[in-house]
């Protein structure tokens with residue numbers, strides 16, 4: 066692909082981001098990649114079928130329009146699902162485990178294959194378990210590169226890593242220390258890596274049944290089992306696991322699927338089996354879940370993995386280069402170039418991986434040494450300007466609720482007692498002043514209120530802030546907390 070096309074793609078993403086807003090962009094488009102551009106057709110890819118169908122049914126025209134804004138000749142967007150195994154590899158050595166990436170459980174009901182037709186990695190350590198081809202249970206095997214050995218620990222992920230290691234090394238029958246473990250972080254900060262590392266380690270332990278599923282596969286498995294009337298088998302498989310790992314929970318869809326997820330969660334926790342969940346937001350911000358599930362999720366250990374510091378980025382790069390060198394001995398990236406990438410590519414692990422893959426490809430294809438000039442040219446589009454931190458309404462609600470000792474549910478409720486009314490008005494005022502949301506949208510996010518109620522709250526607080534210094538200072542302190 067030419068630099069020109071990449072630059073155009075970066076501009077198209079910029080248009081999309083501006084049109085749909087950061088939240089929607091990072092939920093649906095952050096993992097969309099440009100595969101090729103032909104005269105009238107642009108080929109894009111996403112990692113999952115779920116993303117593909119969602120984007121096709123909700124955003125197809127917008128994506129096309131954004132392309133046409135850059136390149137009027139484009140008539141068609143071709144969206145495909147890229148396979149996990151096709152990702153350009155900066156390969157790490159296979160983890161030292163004799164267990165196959167995917168094996169069929171001896172005890173899993175035969176319907177398992179159809180129940181999960183589509184994906185999910187089942188890591189099972191039973192030594193006698195017969196190996197099955199990945200297709201026999203459907204789905205992508207765990208990525209052999211995503212292990213604890215390749216997970217670099219830094220300030221932003223120490224706690225999540227320690228919790229993951231602890232539960233990965235537990236034995237069947239050990240008391241469960243925190244259940245569920247709920248890990249949340251923005252795109253590309255290592256959630257999948259951590260969950261798959263747990264699956265690999267559980268697999269190597271050889272004693273417990275560990276099931277790794279993306280939420281999308283959970284939905285798919287459940288819906289297929291309904292269609293084929295094998296829901297009982299579906300439930301049995303889930304509940305017969307010792308450790309259930311659910312990735313990308315924010316993608317869980319559908320009322321009956323939520324109910325099934327809720328039953329599974331309760332049944333697993335009540336039976337003392339470990340559940341680990343990863344999502345891009347904290348449990349309280351998962352809008353579609355009912356309050357009981359949300360509070361069950363929040364009732365275990367909730368850990369956020371923050372953005373990478375420069376040190377961590379550099380260490381990740383160094384470890385990637387070391388892995389790559391085991392296959393490409395002449396791949397040499399001078400220390401100043403690595404330091405430059407660590408300083409400039411700040412967004413997430415995927416961009417770091419992308420930057421190194423480009424240098425590796427360049428070095429393999431041209432045989433030329435990697436210089437600073439080359440690196441600057443190759444990774445130009447991965448260097449994103451630091452955007453001011455965007456504040457989310459859910460964050461405002463969470464922080465205001467905590468400060469005034471009420472629950473977020475209180476803020477959204479119809480309660481009119483003074484201890485709830487004032488914090489609610491403050492939260493609405495902050496939502497109006499710190500986000501770009503409209504009054505009706507804010508009203509909707511505050512329990513379906515009318516926009517005039519929001520307007521009243523905003524005016525009320527504006528009036529009070531002018532007269533009440535203590536309140537003004539308090540609101541400034543909340544703003545600082547939100548923008549830190």
Ligand SMILES: Nc1ncnc2c1ncn2[C@@H]1O[C@H](COP(=O)(O)OP(=O)(O)OP(=O)(O)O)[C@@H](O)[C@H]1O
Nearest residue numbers: 215216217251252253254255256257258414415418
């Ligand atoms: N601490 C880390 N050490 C080494 N590599 C990391 C680390 N964190 C992330 N990465 C790498 O960054 C890339 C993206 O990570 P991963 O897929 O786990 O992110 P994610 O949080 O699951 O993203 P998403 O929200 O898009 O699902 C992967 O290549 C992963 O190996």
